[in-house]
Amino acid sequence: MLYNYKKKSPKQRFLFIIGILFFFLYLCLGLSVIFWDVIFPKNFPIPMPSNYRMTFGVLLIVYSFLRFYRFFNSNND
Numbered sequence: 560m561l562y563n564y565k566k567k568s569p570k571q572r573f574l575f576i577i578g579i580l581f582f583f584l585y586l587c588l589g590l591s592v593i594f595w596d597v598i599f600p601k602n603f604p605i606p607m608p609s610n611y612r613m614t615f616g617v618l619l620i621v622y623s624f625l626r627f628y629r630f631f632n633s634n635n636d
Contacts, residue, residue, distance in 0.1 A: 578630040582623050589619030 567575065591598075593616035596609070607615070 578626075582627045582630070585619055585623030585626065589616045589623060592616035592619060 593613055595612070
């Protein structure tokens, strides 16, 4: 994989970095939605029941892994 990274054009490298960045962005967003009450009790910006908040966080995490999987499958050329 490192060899493939070195032979890519600067545009492809930039898109690779952006893909990784957005994977971590969605992953951190999902984790922060799930654990916001633990970190900042009584300070959640959107009043949401805990089961909806947990579902939304899990959906964000699943979406981040789906993006990660599709991104690396599309770059196998």
